[in-house]
Amino acid sequence: MKLFVGIDVSSEKLDTCYLTDEMVVLLNHTYGNDTQGAWELKEQILSFHETYSFDQIVIGMESTSMYSYHPAVNFHQDEQLQAIHAITTIENPHRIKQYMKMFDADKTDPIDAFMIADYLRIQRYTNSPIKGEKYMALQRLTRTRYQIVRQLVEVKQHFIENLSYKCNTLKKELREAEGSTTVFSAAIMDLFTQDLSLDDLANLPLKDLAEWLQSKGRGRFKDPEGLAKTIQRAVRSSYRLDQVVSESIDMILGILVREIRSLEKAVKDCDQGIEDLVQTVPEYQCLTSIPGVGPVYAAGLLAEIGQIERFPDQTSLAKYAGLTWPKHQSGRHEAENTPLTKKGNRYFRYYLIEAANSVSRHLPEYQAFYRKKYQETPKHQHKRALVLTARKFVRLVDTLLRNHQLYTPPRSVIEK
Structure with a gap:
């Protein structure tokens, strides 16, 4: 049996639903969004685990900036929860909102907590570690x-x-x-x-x-x-x-x-x-080795990415930034116009695009790619080319961070 703990976080309280994988609600309860409330919630999880011996426990909540940060980090770092291999995850509010729309339910905090738990139950949550303290700072x-x-x-x-x-x-x-x-x-x-x-x-x-x-x-x-x-x-x-x-x-x-x-x-x-702070992040040198990427751009990218292990591949990294173009296909028809989704981390997208714009002025490979994309369409040439260049830049960032390596120019550039 598995337990899914859905938490609807607000500034003052944690509305919580304890749901099993058999769709049984063990408890609905509201705790204070403070250390005492978090301790009571944890004790309830441990009590249920002692009774049912769950195979897996997932604690999930929506990403609500400062409100969700403290409880998420508290549960993620708790030694007792780590001992029973409980997973703590912070989910994209847009995805949960889209999931809730399918059921046409009322909008209340207890119902939101249940829907979050049910969303976790269908195994659509992201199983990635929470950012380290240096990245959050x-x-x-x-x-x-x-x-x-x-x-x-x-x-x-x-x-x-x-x-x-x-x-x-x-x-x-x-x-x-x-x-x-x-x-x-x-x-x-x-x-x-x-x-x-x-x-x-x-x-x-x-x-x-x-x-x-x-x-x-x-x-x-x-x-x-x-x-x-x-x-x-x-x-x-x-x-x-x-x-x-x-x-x-x-x-x-x-x-x-x-x-x-x-x-x-x-x-x-x-x-x-x-x-001063970015010097303590080991991946900093990887990004600043790219011509055109200075301390501010490197810091902005690292701050939003955190540990690169949070993302399975460069495609997930691009989705996190909202640099994706969803396909629209039905039968034999496939839409030619596929707008940018933009449903991602706007800060990460901003630093990617700004860094890509700078890199395209320093690296011939990116400059040629930008020019090619610029000439492909008569409308929104600069914006389109820049966003596509940023998408290409994601692959370079992912490779350098995942392999912990410095940037080296292509062999053709070295030979010239």
């Missing part, structure tokens, strides 16, 4: 960095929008000027958050403006006088705002510049934390 850092970068992108978009109100031709002039800079350089942001009107900037002596820019840019501008001319040209050709509107825009720009700098510092702090 790394994941907290890489995901936080991902969120901060998204916030930074959004704030920069707001900055450009409001800067366009103040000087609507600046972005265009900087883009077209040879050897110029961007609106996000420290000098440009400081210049347009000063207590100076556009007329003040337009009338400022060119030499003084060039010297100010070179001072703020710490001598990095090759042609500060040319940059000063570009800025004054943009200032003179831009519309003027009423004083009330101008004051509000100046205040907003100042706030956004402070936020941009704060977020940029946060990204640097995350990068430093990632770099």
